[in-house]
Amino acid sequence: MHSYRTHNCSELRETHVGQTVRLSGWVHRKRDHGNLLFVDLRDHYGITQCVTDVDSKAFQAVEAVRAESVICVTGTVVARTEDTVNENLPTGRVELKIEDFEVLSAAQELPMPVFGDHDYPEDMRLRYRFLDLRRHKLHQNMVLRSEIIASIRRRMTEQGFREYQTPILTASSPEGARDFLVPSRLHPGKFYALPQAPQQFKQLIMIAGFDRYFQIAPCFRDEDARADRSPGEFYQLDMEMSFVTQDDVFAAIEPVLAGVFEEFAQGRKVTPTPFPRIPYREAMLKYGTDKPDLRNPIEIQDVTEIFRGGGFGLFAKLIEGGAVVRAIPAPGAGALARSFFDKMNDWARSAGYAGLGYINIKDGVPGGPIAKNLGEEKTDLLRTQLGLGDNDGVFFAAGRPGDAARLAGMARTKVAEELNLIETGQFAFCWIVDFPMYEYDEVQKKIDFSHNPFSMPQGGLEALETQDPLDVLGYQYDIVCNGVELSSGAIRNHRPEVMYKAFEIAGYSRQDVETRFGGMLNALKYGAPPHGGIAPGIDRIVMLLADEPNIREVIMFPMNQQAQDLMMGAPSEVHPKQLRELHIRVVLPESAKA
RNA sequence: GGGGGUGUAGCUCAGUUGGUUAGAGCGCUGGCCUGUCACGCCAGAGGCCGCGGGUUCGAGUCCCGUCACUCCCGCCA
Numbered sequence: 023m024h025s026y027r028t029h030n031c032s033e034l035r036e037t038h039v040g041q042t043v044r045l046s047g048w049v050h051r052k053r054d055h056g057n058l059l060f061v062d063l064r065d066h067y068g069i070t071q072c073v074t075d076v077d078s079k080a081f082q083a084v085e086a087v088r089a090e091s092v093i094c095v096t097g098t099v100v101a102r103t104e105d106t107v108n109e110n111l112p113t114g115r116v117e118l119k120i121e122d123f124e125v126l127s128a129a130q131e132l133p134m135p136v137f138g139d140h141d142y143p144e145d146m147r148l149r150y151r152f153l154d155l156r157r158h159k160l161h162q163n164m165v166l167r168s169e170i171i172a173s174i175r176r177r178m179t180e181q182g183f184r185e186y187q188t189p190i191l192t193a194s195s196p197e198g199a200r201d202f203l204v205p206s207r208l209h210p211g212k213f214y215a216l217p218q219a220p221q222q223f224k225q226l227i228m229i230a231g232f233d234r235y236f237q238i239a240p241c242f243r244d245e246d247a248r249a250d251r252s253p254g255e256f257y258q259l260d261m262e263m264s265f266v267t268q269d270d271v272f273a274a275i276e277p278v279l280a281g282v283f284e285e286f287a288q289g290r291k292v293t294p295t296p297f298p299r300i301p302y303r304e305a306m307l308k309y310g311t312d313k314p315d316l317r318n319p320i321e322i323q324d325v326t327e328i329f330r331g332g333g334f335g336l337f338a339k340l341i342e343g344g345a346v347v348r349a350i351p352a353p354g355a356g357a358l359a360r361s362f363f364d365k366m367n368d369w370a371r372s373a374g375y376a377g378l379g380y381i382n383i384k385d386g387v388p389g390g391p392i393a394k395n396l397g398e399e400k401t402d403l404l405r406t407q408l409g410l411g412d413n414d415g416v417f418f419a420a421g422r423p424g425d426a427a428r429l430a431g432m433a434r435t436k437v438a439e440e441l442n443l444i445e446t447g448q449f450a451f452c453w454i455v456d457f458p459m460y461e462y463d464e465v466q467k468k469i470d471f472s473h474n475p476f477s478m479p480q481g482g483l484e485a486l487e488t489q490d491p492l493d494v495l496g497y498q499y500d501i502v503c504n505g506v507e508l509s510s511g512a513i514r515n516h517r518p519e520v521m522y523k524a525f526e527i528a529g530y531s532r533q534d535v536e537t538r539f540g541g542m543l544n545a546l547k548y549g550a551p552p553h554g555g556i557a558p559g560i561d562r563i564v565m566l567l568a569d570e571p572n573i574r575e576v577i578m579f580p581m582n583q584q585a586q587d588l589m590m591g592a593p594s595e596v597h598p599k600q601l602r603e604l605h606i607r608v609v610l611p612e613s614a615k616a
Numbered sequence: 617g618g619g620g621g622u623g624u625a626g627c628u629c630a631g632u633u634g635g636u637u638a639g640a641g642c643g644c645u646g647g648c649c650u651g652u653c654a655c656g657c658c659a660g661a662g663g664c665c666g667c668g669g670g671u672u673c674g675a676g677u678c679c680c681g682u683c684a685c686u687c688c689c690g691c692c693a
Contacts, residue, residue, distance in 0.1 A: 051653075058650035075650060089643095106651055114653085133626065135643065138654075140628060145685055198693040218693090245692045372620085374689085474693055510693090583686065 032068025034113050038099040046094040072118040080123035090129040096122035149588040167564045177278045183236040188223035196538045199243035210605040216242035224262040228553040229545050236261040252573045253585035262555030283449050286567045291448035301456040310431020315505030316450035318438040322430045325349045334395045347420045348430035352437045355415030356383040375429045379418035386412040457498040460491045477512035486523045511556025518546050
């Protein structure tokens with residue numbers, strides 16, 4: 023007989039009755055009746071009930087073992103009587119009568135029970151991650167993550183993509199996020215950087231003629247965390263392809279994403295391909311964001327012209343100064359108490375905005391200060407344009423176009439949440455396309471890239487030379503699911519003369535471009551295929567499919583919000599000898615010295 | 617760097633307008649229990665009320681500061 027097990031803890035059935043078997047696993051739960059004792063034995067696969075009584079020589083030892091100890095039990099599989107069958111367990115029609123018992127590894131008293139579905143403080147869960155990972159939900163999330171990644175690999179490979187590895191130690195890139203730096207021992211004073219993404223490498227792979235690349239790629243960015251953004255490191259399905267247009271990239275990645283989501287949807291609906299494509303400017307107007315949640319049925323409309331020169335003085339005056347007014351319909355809210363509208367206004371003010379105006383229509387009669395001052399005729403115009411019913415409400419966000427759109431977008435989400443309008447149980451995908459190449463940087467008072475500077479401008483060199491830079495669009499796209507930005511992508515700029523011009527508009531000289539991106543630029547001068555790609559975030563895909571609100575729930579060993587690994591104790595101080603080897607001297611900030 | 621929330625037993629939480637001895641459930645320890653599967657019953661141990669200062673006759677409760685965790689803004693081409 024095998025030293026540890028003949029079966030796993032999810033295998034035994036009535037067909038095994040009478041056999042002598044051996045199981046190993048963790049003591050999930052004990053139920054001690056004094057002279058009769060049940061042990062739920064758990065492993066990765068499942069749970070099997072083991073039983074012993076006072077007549078057994080193993081009884082005392084089993085009674086003494088603590089939960090989460092690892093044990094090995096040998097005994098006979100017996101059928102349970104009809105009244106003691108547990109239909110909730112796949113193994114619930116049988117149990118193991120313990121004849122031999124061994125403790126393979128005793129557990130101390132637990133800081134955090136594994137059994138049950140209690141909530142525990144996150145710092146404790148992270149410090150004892152190995153215990154938390156034993157718990158069913160988290161354990162299943164990790165299995166799901168593995169299956170999703172396997173499915174992605176299969177789907178990419180079936181489409182002719184090949185997986186290639188790219189360096190982890192590379193050069194610091196001058197654009198983008200803060201780099202993690204690694205000091206060089208052999209080259210005093212010089213540093214490697216961990217890749218923020220394999221962006222330049224995958225373009226070089228295309229230039230090297232490999233045609234279709236993908237990688238489940240680790241990416242490192244030294245930026246602050248969010249609930250959907252783990253600090254430090256994350257994974258992307260990084261992909262790139264040659265001789266393609268934007269539509270070709272969509273056609274390649276859509277079936278992979280749709281396929282993976284359908285495979286793991288468990289009854290939830292998935293947007294059929296092709297996914298809707300929404301131009302950036304339309305998204306900003308209708309949804310107030312470039313990552314709209316299309317499960318939310320509310321659409322924002324511009325109502326500036328109705329308020330222009332009208333009876334509601336505050337808005338009319340703002341409009342004179344260049345402001346716009348955006349309307350956010352709130353279906354059915356008109357019948358709600360005034361406190362609902364006041365609460366929304368308070369919420370907007372607490373978010374740092376001047377406030378949120380409203381009209382509440384009750385039994386066909388518009389109420390509130392805006393309706394009163396605007397007058398009946400214009401209020402009717404609003405009702406017609408927005409299609410408001412007899413008991414609907416509407417909120418107004420007024421301000422500079424960017425601010426008004428942002429507030430309207432947040433209000434759209436807030437209203438839908440408050441009114442319970444978001445249709446759950448589905449994955450609503452869309453592409454956001456036609457991002458502008460440039461935007462005006464109010465702080466630096468100059469034109470700057472709004473997204474990826476390596477994207478190909480629509481219209482190419484001619485567009486850059488003849489159009490207002492702020493009107494130039496890029497072959498640049500995002501894919502969004504349920505309001506979560508899964509990825510940005512682009513058709514790349516593979517022509518050096520277009521790149522020089524694109525950077526010139528943003529204020530970079532030829533010399534600047536060569537200094538900063540010499541390697542890439544050089545490669546483009548020796549025959550580069552037109553190419554493009556995208557890099558959907560793996561962690562966020564798993565988060566959506568696992569229906570988890572926090573990215574740490576789908577990462578095996580995550581860091582906390584302060585980018586610390588509480589289990590391993592990272593980051594940590596190092597021995598002075600290590601610093602000397604690396605030619606590093608630590609200069610602490612004043613605040614850390616005390 | 618900034619704003620919000622939380623911090624009471626190992627864990628989850630309650631604790632009234634400031635009032636005498638800070639409670640419950642789970643877990644832990646001991647006892648009883650031969651069909652449980654959230655087993656049950658009895659008893660017990662376990663508290664710098666995050667930390668520091670202040671107001672007060674009196675602070676878990678009020679004020680100021682600080683620390684930790686978390687959510688958000690900035691940041692993330």
